[in-house]
Amino acid sequence: MESISVFEIIKVGIGPSSSHTMGPWNAAANFLKQIRTNYSIADVKEVYVEFFGSLAKTGIGHGTDVAGMLGLSGEDFKVIDTGKITEKVEAIKNSGLINLGGEKVIPFIYGEHLILNKKRSLDYHPNGMIFRAVFIDGKELVQDYYSVGGGFIATREASSYENHCIRTLYPCHSGADVVRNIEKLGLNKISDLIFQNEESWRPRAETEREALYIWQQIKECIYKGVNKEGILPGGLNVTRRAAAWNTKLLGDKIYRNIDEWFQLVVDAEETFTTINKWVSCFALAVNEENASFGRIITAPTNGASGVIPAVLMYSQAFTEHTSEEEIIRFILVAGEIGTLFKKNATISAAMGGCQAEVGVSSSMAAGALTEMMGGTPAQALMAAEIAMEHHLGMTCDPIGGLVQIPCIERNSMGAIKAITAANIALESDPAKARVSLDQVIQSMWETAQSMSDRFKETSEGGLAIAVNVAEC
Template sequence: MAHECISVFDIFKIGVGPSSSHTLGPWRAALQFLKEVQATGRKLSSIEHVSVLLYGSLAKTGHGHGTDIAVQLGLCGDDPVTFDVNQINSKIDDIRRNKVMVVGGTHPVTFDPLQDITFLFDESLPYHPNALTFLVTFNDGEQQAATYYSIGGGFVLKEGETQGGGAAQVDLPFPIDTARQLLQWCIKTGYSISELVMENEHAWRPEAETRAGVMNIYRVMKECIYRGSHTAGELPGGLRVARRAAALNKKLLKGRTYTDYNSWIDAIRAGGNHFAYTLDWVSCFALAVNEENASFGRVVTAPTNGAAGVIPAVLQYFITFCDGNQDDKIMQFMLTASEIGSIFKKRSTISAAMGGCQAEIGVSSAMAAAALTECLGGSQRQVLMAAEIAMEHHLGLTCDPIGGLVQVPCIERNTMGAIKAITASQLALQSNPELAKVSLDAVVKTMWDTALDMNSKYKETSDGGLAVNIPISLPEC
C-alpha cells in the first residue's frame, strides 16, 4: 500500500496571509503553472496574454481572502516565503493602474485584473471547491491551460494528480496514515512521537537541516506574535475591525513598553502565572498572529492561515509559563504537532472549503494539544488522547466568514482553539488513556463524515451563518 509522505515542512509553511487555501495555495499554483509552461519548452517571453478563472469557494470569498492578489503575485514570479509583504499594495496598485503584469518578473504582458481574472461564483468543479484555471496565449496563437485545486494548508494539486504539493515521496522507515499505526510504531520502537517523526524526516534531509528549518519556522512565529502584539489600528477589508492584541498587551503590562522580544517575554513572566493572567496572554498571542494574518502579514501556515494563531499561542504559553524555552523542547513541540496534522490531512481534510472550520481551528487545536502534552511529559497514548479531546469539541464547527474576510469570527476562534488545546492537554495528563471511550482515529473519521454531511453554505462560502446574519456594507472591489 502506498503511503502519502508528508513532512513537517508541508504542515508548517512560511507564507503570507490571510488564507492558506485562498491566498497561499493559489499563489503557489501560479508559480507552478509558470514552471510547467517553461517545462514544455516555451519561453515566458513568448506569452502574449494570460487569464485566470476562479471557481466555487475561491470565487465566493476570493476578494476577501486576496485570491486575486495572490494569483497576480504568483504570475509575477514572486515567492510567498520571501516577498516583502510591505510591497504588496504598491505592486498590485501598479498592475491595476498600468494594466501591465511582468510575468515571471521578466516579461511585461498587458493584464487588466478586472477583465483577466474571472470570478465564477456559481460554478464549482467536482474534485474540490477551491479550483482555479490559468490560460496563456502565446505570440504564435497557441494556448496552454492548466487547472489546480487548493486543497487546504497551502497544498496544491494539479487536475489529474492524486498527490502533490508536498515533499518528495520517499521510503519512510515508519510509514503512518493513522493514529493507531503511529502508536504501534511508538510501542515497537520505544520512541516518543517527536522522535519517530524525526526519524522519518531523515528520509528527506540530514537532522541538522531539519532542526535549522524548524527553528526558522519558530522564529517567524515568534516575530509574528511580537509584531502583532505591538501593532494597533484597523484591519483592512472594509469591516473596520479594530486590532485588539496591542491594546491587550499594553493593558496587561500596565502601559510599559519593551523594544525587543526577550525583554518583553521577561516582563510577561514577571507578572506571575495566575489563571486569568495566563488566559489573557494566550488570547493576546493568538489575536496577534491572526491580526497579522488578516493584514497580509508574514505568518506560518499551521496547518492553515485561518488557524495560524493556535499553535504559536500554545507554544508561546509553554515557553513563557511552563519553562519551555529550550530548542529541544520547541523541536519536540513542532514535530509532534506536525504528525497529528498529517494524520488529519491524510484521513480527513484541513480545508475549510471541504470541512468547515472544524478542519482548520479543530485540527490546529488537536495538533497543539498533542504537542503540549508530549512536552509536559505525557505518554504517547496521552498525547493522542489530548488530540482527540481537542477535536471532539470542535466537531461540526462551520466556516462562515463575514464579508469573506478572515476576521470575524476567525480571529477570535484562534483564541478559543488555543484555550481548548491547553484544557485538552491538562485533561489527558490527568487521565488514564486506557479507559478512554473514543480514539483519535474515530474522531478523525467522524470529522470527515461530518464534513461530508455539512451544507456547502457553511464551508467557506459566506453563504450562511454569521456571514448572512450580520449586516455589513463593504466597499466596491
C-alpha cells in the first residue's frame, strides 16, 4: 500500500467540491499533459469531455462543468483569480471557443463538447469522466478518469498519486500501525512519528513551513468569510450568516485587518455559549466561501472544509495551546488520520455519503486536538474513533446539487462533535475502550457499501428529495 503525505490530504483547494470540482479540474490538467507528452496542443482539432453518474447528476451545482472548461483552458485553481471564474466561463459559452491549454483556440460548444450524462455511470467509480481529443490527422486520444475524493483522481491503469508512491520508513496504514511504530521508537506523540515519515517527501523545515502556510490560509479564509454578506450563488437564495454572527459577537468593536480581528476574537467573552457560537461561525465562514468558488483548505474534502479550520481556530482563540509548533503538530496528526480513511475506506461522498466527508474531517480534527491538549497517542486515536462513530451512516443529500444545504451547517456540527470527542477521550482510559479506530473505519466502509446510491451525492434521496428543488 502506498504511503500518502499529510499534505495530500490537507491542501489548498477551490470550492465548491473536491470530488466534483477539483477532481475534474485535475483530470483536465492531466489530459492536457498527456496531449503535450504524446502529441502537441497545436495538432488538436477538437476536444470533448463527458461526465457520468454522480458527477453529472450534481454537476451544475458543484461546478463540475466549470472545472472541466477552466481545466482544459490551462487555468490552475491554486492561483486563479476566483473573482473572474464566472467571467471566464461565460466567455467560453458565449463565444463557442476555448483556448486549449492557453495555447490554441478551438471550437467548444457547451452541450456538445461538454456533456453531463445523467443516465449512465462508469463501472469503476461513481465519479467517472472521459476526455477525448481529436487531432488534425484524424487520430484520437481517449482517457477515462475517476474523481475518488479529496481532489484525487485515478484511471483504470493507475492512481492519481502514482508519482508519489513512496514507502516511508515507518509505514502507517492503520491505527494499529501508528501504535506499533510509536512503541517501537519510544515516542510520546503521534506527530513525532509523522515528522519522521514526512521526511520521505521533504526536509522537516519544509514540512513545518507548509503546515504554517496552511494555517495562514485557514485564517485568511475564515476572515474573508466573516466579512462577506449577501446571497450565495446557485439559485437556492441561501443567505450568508457568518458575517452577521461575527458582528453580533464582536458588538461595536472595530478592526482594520486580520490580525486586529483575531485579537478581538481572542479577547472575547469565554462563556460556553459564546465559544460554541464562535466555533460555528468559523465553520460557516469557510463553507460559505467554499460554496461561492472561494479558495479554501481541502481537509480532506471541500464539503468538509470548515471542520478542521473551526477546530484549529478554536484552539488558537480559546485555549493555551497557541505555539507554532502546536499548530504544526495539529495539522500533521489531522492529516495522518485522514490518510487512514483514504487508504482503508473512502473520503468520497459519492462512494460513502457524508460520513466520508464531514465524518472523516471531524475524526481528523478530534485526534489532532486531543494531542494538542496533551492527550496520549492512544487518547488521540480514541478521539478520532469517537468522532467517526457518531457520524456513521450520514448521507450526502445536497439540495439542488449545491454544497449549501445541509452541507454548510453540517460542518459546524462536525466541529462541535470533534471538540466533544477530544474532551471525552482526554477524560478516558483508552485501554477500556471497546471500539478501535480501525474497527470504526471498517464499519464506515461497510456502511458505505451498503448505503443506497440515492444517498451518495446524487441528490436523489434524503433532503434533496424532501425539499423538492430542481438542480440549480
